[in-house]
Amino acid sequence: MRRLANFIDGKPSTADNSERAELLDPVTGKVWATAPASNGAEVDAAMRSAARAFDGWRATTPAERQALLLRLADALQARLPELTEAELRQTGSRAAANEIPLAGDQLRFFAGAARLLPGLGAGEYVADHTSYVRREPLGVCVLLAPWNYPMMMAALKSAPALAAGNTVVLKPAETTPATALLFAEIAAEILPPGVLNVVCGGPETGRLLVAHPAPAAVGLTGSIATGIDVATSAAATLKRVQAELGGKTPVVVCADADLDAAVTGIVTGALSNAGQDCTAASRVLVAAEIHDEFLAALETAVGAVHTGGPDDETAMYGPLNNAAQLERVSRFVNTLPDHARVVTGGHRVGTAGYFFAPTIIADVLGDDRVSTEEIFGPVITVQRFTDEAEAVKLANSVVQGLASSVWTTDHSTAMRLSADLDFGCVWVNTHLMFPTEMPHGGFKRSGYGKDLSTYALEEYTRVKHVMHKIIRHEPAPLIQIAAPQPTRRT
DSSP: OEEOOOEETTEEOOOOOSOEEEEEOTTTOOEEEEEEOOOHHHHHHHHHHHHHHHHHHHTSOHHHHHHHHHHHHHHHHHTHHHHHHHHHHHHOOTTHHHHHHHHHHHHHHHHHHTTOOOOOOOEEEETTEEEEEEEEEOSEEEEEOOSSSHHHHHHHHHHHHHHTTOEEEEEOOTTOOHHHHHHHHHHTTTSOTTSEEEOOOOHHHHHHHHHSSSOSEEEEESOHHHHHHHHHHHHTTTOEEEEEOOOOOEEEEOTTSOHHHHHHHHHHHHHGGGGOSTTOSOEEEEEGGGHHHHHHHHHHHHHTOOBOOTTOTTOSBOOOSSHHHHHHHHHHHHTOOTTOEEEEOOSEESSSSOEEOOEEEESOOTTSHHHHSOOOSSEEEEEEESSHHHHHHHHTTSSEESEEEEEOSOHHHHHHHHHHOOSSEEEESOOSOOOTTSOBOOEETTEESOBSHHHHHHHTEEEEEEEEEOOOOOOOOOOOOOOOOOOOOO
16 A cells, blocks of 8 residues: 655655545556645645745746756656556556656657747837837646546646746646656656645645635646636636636538548547547537448447456556546436437446446437536447538537547538637547647637647746837037148158
8 A cells, every 4th residue: 555645845745644535446446545635734835835946947047947857858758667557557548658758748849849938029119119028937836637647637737837937736636646746756856846846635625726825827627617616716816727628529520531530530539548538539420321331330340449457458448537437427328318329338347447338329419418518438429410500500519619520531621610610629530639739728618728839838928028218319429530641752
């Protein structure tokens, strides 16, 4: 049984937390560690540490921060086996090995981006006055990470804040704190004490962090309900908020789509990581004229997929993260309306851990709960549409606006739908691709602000206008010096 501790001011905290949470292995359902359910004293200690470190960290040059973040990325790679083992234990997902390289890529990108801060060119926009723009760090940033990709999300949230010169208090999800704590331990060998702190706990700890007077900003990846809670609390002190919230991703399969490519892409996009992704290809809208053919092909493809633990190399995905999530996914399937039908799956797999079978639900309608609420599990719903206008209407009918995809072989169709879909990302003939150079973030109730790309770096800077009045002096009169006269020879 491991006993995890908060990481504050460059070292594990020695505070004796009377409240602790059990961490369950999602493969077995058994307790493997405990972590602090941090209280106000631990939160305050982390905030004071980050505040003390800020003046020194903000004074570093972008080149100095770049060098340190590049070292951190290399250090993560050097500890790959240890980080992967911790991620496997808390997620049960074989995809854990891919998270550490992604985390390193994000650190490397933002290390370089810190040296290319955008701004207007200096100039005289008012006569006799020179203006220029400074981009400055905000201060202490609270970052709240989810449990679906714990290590990658810890880096994704931290990297732009650190690169911009801010200090960080990171709270990982209460069920998956292990890799965030290891991330902080590795960072402590490279970054000054207090620059990156990790505080464990659940929703109450998160509320204490957001309500604390020290932070200037909050960055969040989580559910819509959590986003509303955070934004409401942050508004009391006008903290800046960047929120990447839940999605309900429409996947529009047009009549002219490459059917094999669409089925393959949707199965991967919907079932990877057990469907625990805000952008999972979970809500398929398919043209009526190919509906039956598509559904038959999708059923065959999903029938070839199975779930299993990290030792099962043939399993496409692992367990759901926790018992509450297993119950949530099961409830969606068990409360379907009469007109909807389970084509395949729809049940728990085994009695140990939190495994759920790959599932297809057909004949759903636009206002069904499975069509409007995020399931966050290995479940694909299929709904037909009659024409392009109806496809757009159905796709945009939900309150979420995070991501979408279009499957078509016609360029004009792709261009029209890309413009009409009200989502922060539109993939065409692909799904679930996230280059670090491109922004990620949603519209509507999927939040505001961006992760990834230089747009994320801007989230963690403030813009200051500096203007200098030009003092002009009258030029001094020139002193006339007589030229020497040539000597006349006789």
